[in-house]
Amino acid sequence: MKRMSIIFVLALAMVVVGGDQKKYGKEITLKETTSLKTIMDNPESWLGKKVLVQGTVTDVCKKRGCWMKLADDKEGLSLLVKVRDGEIVFPLEARGKKAVVEGALEKITLTMEETIERHKDQCQLNGEKFEAKKVTRPDVVYRLRALGAVIQ
Amino acid sequence: MKRMSIIFVLALAMVVVGGDQKKYGKEITLKETTSLKTIMDNPESWLGKKVLVQGTVTDVCKKRGCWMKLADDKEGLSLLVKVRDGEIVFPLEARGKKAVVEGALEKITLTMEETIERHKDQCQLNGEKFEAKKVTRPDVVYRLRALGAVIQ
Amino acid sequence: MRIRKYLRIWHRDLGYFFAGITIIFALSGLAVNHIDDWNPNYKITHYDGPLPARFQDMPPLILVKELGLADSIKGFVKTGPASVRIFFGMNVLDVDREAGVYRLEKVEERSWLRAFNRLHLNELKNNWVWFSDLFAVVLLFLSLSGLVMVRGKKGFAKRGVWLLALGMVIPIMFLSGIMS
Amino acid sequence: MRIRKYLRIWHRDLGYFFAGITIIFALSGLAVNHIDDWNPNYKITHYDGPLPARFQDMPPLILVKELGLADSIKGFVKTGPASVRIFFGMNVLDVDREAGVYRLEKVEERSWLRAFNRLHLNELKNNWVWFSDLFAVVLLFLSLSGLVMVRGKKGFAKRGVWLLALGMVIPIMFLSGIMS
Numbered sequence: 001m002k003r004m005s006i007i008f009v010l011a012l013a014m015v016v017v018g019g020d021q022k023k024y025g026k027e028i029t030l031k032e033t034t035s036l037k038t039i040m041d042n043p044e045s046w047l048g049k050k051v052l053v054q055g056t057v058t059d060v061c062k063k064r065g066c067w068m069k070l071a072d073d074k075e076g077l078s079l080l081v082k083v084r085d086g087e088i089v090f091p092l093e094a095r096g097k098k099a100v101v102e103g104a105l106e107k108i109t110l111t112m113e114e115t116i117e118r119h120k121d122q123c124q125l126n127g128e129k130f131e132a133k134k135v136t137r138p139d140v141v142y143r144l145r146a147l148g149a150v151i152q
Numbered sequence: 153m154k155r156m157s158i159i160f161v162l163a164l165a166m167v168v169v170g171g172d173q174k175k176y177g178k179e180i181t182l183k184e185t186t187s188l189k190t191i192m193d194n195p196e197s198w199l200g201k202k203v204l205v206q207g208t209v210t211d212v213c214k215k216r217g218c219w220m221k222l223a224d225d226k227e228g229l230s231l232l233v234k235v236r237d238g239e240i241v242f243p244l245e246a247r248g249k250k251a252v253v254e255g256a257l258e259k260i261t262l263t264m265e266e267t268i269e270r271h272k273d274q275c276q277l278n279g280e281k282f283e284a285k286k287v288t289r290p291d292v293v294y295r296l297r298a299l300g301a302v303i304q
Numbered sequence: 305m306r307i308r309k310y311l312r313i314w315h316r317d318l319g320y321f322f323a324g325i326t327i328i329f330a331l332s333g334l335a336v337n338h339i340d341d342w343n344p345n346y347k348i349t350h351y352d353g354p355l356p357a358r359f360q361d362m363p364p365l366i367l368v369k370e371l372g373l374a375d376s377i378k379g380f381v382k383t384g385p386a387s388v389r390i391f392f393g394m395n396v397l398d399v400d401r402e403a404g405v406y407r408l409e410k411v412e413e414r415s416w417l418r419a420f421n422r423l424h425l426n427e428l429k430n431n432w433v434w435f436s437d438l439f440a441v442v443l444l445f446l447s448l449s450g451l452v453m454v455r456g457k458k459g460f461a462k463r464g465v466w467l468l469a470l471g472m473v474i475p476i477m478f479l480s481g482i483m484s
Numbered sequence: 485m486r487i488r489k490y491l492r493i494w495h496r497d498l499g500y501f502f503a504g505i506t507i508i509f510a511l512s513g514l515a516v517n518h519i520d521d522w523n524p525n526y527k528i529t530h531y532d533g534p535l536p537a538r539f540q541d542m543p544p545l546i547l548v549k550e551l552g553l554a555d556s557i558k559g560f561v562k563t564g565p566a567s568v569r570i571f572f573g574m575n576v577l578d579v580d581r582e583a584g585v586y587r588l589e590k591v592e593e594r595s596w597l598r599a600f601n602r603l604h605l606n607e608l609k610n611n612w613v614w615f616s617d618l619f620a621v622v623l624l625f626l627s628l629s630g631l632v633m634v635r636g637k638k639g640f641a642k643r644g645v646w647l648l649a650l651g652m653v654i655p656i657m658f659l660s661g662i663m664s
Contacts, residue, residue, distance in 0.1 A: 047261035047290075048261035048262055048263055048264070048267075048289075048290030048292075049263065049264075049290075050263045050264070050265065056379060056381045058381055058383070058389055059396075062343060062345075062346060062348060063339060063343055063345075064339075071381045071382075071383070072381075073381060074382075075382075076381070076382040076383060076384060076385070078383070084237060085236060085237035085238055086237055086238070089427055092345070092346055092394060092411060092413075093394060093413075095378075095391055095394070095396060096378035096379045096391025096392075096396075097378065097379075104261070104262070104263045104266075105261075106260060106261070107259060107261070108258060109199035109200035109256070109257075109258070109259070110200055110256070111200055111201065111202045111256045112200075112201075112202070113202065114256075115200075137200075138199075138200030138201075140200075208559060208561045210561055210563065210569055211576075214523060214525075214526060214528060215519060215523055215525075216519075223561045223562075223563070224561075225561060226562075227562075228561070228562040228563060228564055228565070230563070241607055244525070244526055244574060244591060244593075245574060245593075247558075247571055247574070247576060248558035248559045248560075248571025248572075248576075249558065249559075316630075316634060316638065317643075317647055319627070319630045319631075320630075320631065320640075320643070320644040320647035320648050320651070321647045321648070321650060321651035322627075322651055323627040323628075323630060323631050323644075323648050323651065324648055324651045324652040324655070325651060325652075325655060326623055326624075326626070326627040327623075327624060327627050327628070328655060329623070330620040330621070330623040330624045330627070331620070331624070333616070333619075333620040333623075334617055334620045334621070337606060337613050337616055337617055337620070338613070419659045422659070423655055423658070423659070426517060428658055428659075431658075431663060432658050432663075433517050433518070435654055435655070435658070436513070436517055437514055437517055439513075440510040440511070440513040440514045440517070441510070441514070443506055443507075443509070443510040443513075444506075444507060444510045444511070446506070447499070447502075447503040447506040447507050447510070448503075448507070450496075450499045450500075450503060451499075451500065451503050454496060458496065460500075463497075463500070464500040464503075467497055467500035467501045468500050468501070468503050468504055470501060471500070471501035471502055471503065471504045471505060472504040472505075474615055475504070475505060475508060475603055475615070478603070478608055478611075478612050478615070479599045479602070479603070479608075483611060483612075
């Protein structure tokens with residue numbers, strides 16, 4: 001009986017008191033958000049500027065929580081948000097929640113190998129046949145180097 | 153006596169048999185190297201191309217081994233080589249050794265805050281006085297996203 | 305020796321007290337050791353299939369209701385001109401109305417193991433670091449007191465020292481590059 | 485009970501055998517817990533000073549010889565029009581002839597601790613992973629056998645269970661967000 005009551009107390013204590021908002025990384029300093037559309041319409045002009053973006057978290061790195069995908073609610077646009085491994089860990093539960101992220105836009109030019117790999121994955125996802133000859137030049141990817149984030 | 157002999161054997165076993173060459177990350181696939189000068193003379197054209205570079209390791213990330221600086225032997229040029237945290241760990245002993253690194257060039261545009269921070273560090277290193285008003289626009293930094301490396 | 309008696313008492317009681325954390329760290333240690341082969345935090349399963357014809361022209365909100373997900377739905381986003389990603393619980397449903405297919409990603413959290421991994425990898429930061437430190441110090445005490453508290457021919461001098469030395473040979477061989 | 489006797493023997497001998505690794509993991513655990521505050525692998529000291537006038541116009545190779553570093557020198561690189569970085573051992577000497585200053589970065593490896601950290605963080609990969617797994621399994625055995633091997637009123641049922649439960653309260657409080 002005694003032992004049972006201990007287990008019961010432990011189980012009760014285990015009920016996680018979930019907070020409403022979770023902060024990650026540094027405090028957010030900007031007041032106004034910039035829409036993903038504004039950024040993606042002319043990404044070059046946003047490189048090197050600190051921006052605050054918001055959207056729905058559509059995906060999170062499943063193993064280490066070191067990136068997430070943020071989507072615009074209207075336009076179907078999405079942006080990869082990257083943190084340094086281990087510095088911030090995004091939980092998979094964040095998917096479907098609203099998030100605001102402060103960071104700087106980065107432009108990454110992939111190598112041909114990486115581009116081909118990426119297109120293969122994309123084709124597999126869409127159930128299309130991958131044709132190597134269609135890939136003629138390296139992809140350019142824009143992503144946000146996150147400094148701080150608040151989820152939901 | 154017995155215990156002393158055990159400690160002696162352990163100490164002897166502890167003498168590290170240092171290998172001559174150490175490999176990090178993926179196998180190197182390219183045969184020919186590109187000089188840092190060729191790359192830095194026109195970095196934009198090298199974005200998204202896999203290159204093999206060589207030089208002397210002038211510095212290594214002291215905490216996590218997640219980056220190193222590679223310098224050209226003649227021109228005094230140097231390039232930051234970055235790996236994903238934990239994926240490859242460069243040892244501090246690599247400083248002063250020759251290294252060949254295969255990877256892809258990346259272009260990072262810093263934010264104004266990061267640029268100011270960087271100039272401050274630079275001025276402190278050179279013993280100059282930092283003047284904030286001299287920093288008018290964000291720095292652009294080129295670095296190599298390393299895939300594989302061989303040191304010495 | 306008097307001191308052996310106290311070492312024994314403390315070894316036993318600290319052993320009881322920290323047994324739970326030791327088990328937590330041992331299990332999560334196993335889990336994170338294999339993070340490159342295995343996802344220690346979530347079990348993820350994919351189900352693909354054709355989208356029944358009657359769903360294909362529905363707007364997202366109706367579709368969600370028709371699929372019976374309305375209760376637990378967290379939201380949805382458009383992921384393309386004719387595709388939508390719906391979030392319910394930890395799961396994700398991708399619907400592509402043009403291609404007429406769906407893909408369900410079912411996520412089951414390995415909730416205990418994940419909690420343990422967070423403790424082990426110090427993801428909680430703040431004060432947990434100090435308790436984690438305390439655990440390390442206790443482990444030191446347990447191993448050192450364990451070495452010396454047995455008396456006689458099963459004690460450290462006669463038996464323990466050899467087993468200890470033997471146990472050290474393996475990590476030393478790894479560090480010195482004899483094994484890899 | 486017969487089984488208690490064997491648990492006791494194995495607990496003792498596995499304890500001896502794995503005491504070394506336990507100490508290694510406890511010490512490196514402490515070290516890497518504080519990696520954000522403290523460099524667990526190297527001790528780094530900087531010395532700055534003016535460069536004596538007679539060195540200022542020397543070409544690097546002569547300078548290196550004059551400084552008495554020739555024996556241990558690994559190499560040097562130009563780091564600017566009038567500055568050179570010289571490598572000797574683990575250390576680095578930066579010489580700026582224009583500004584007439586030098587900066588010496590002296591690096592002392594915390595060699596044992598660094599070796600332990602590499603084991604703990606699984607940087608050796610390959611077969612070490614398996615030994616590290618074995619250690620985790622042995623920790624499990626040690627904690628579980630330790631729980632049940634004491635008889636009577638100091639045993640698990642009378643005393644151990646309370647201490648075990650008490651020891652679990654703290655990590656549970658951290659996980660549930662009561663403490664942070």
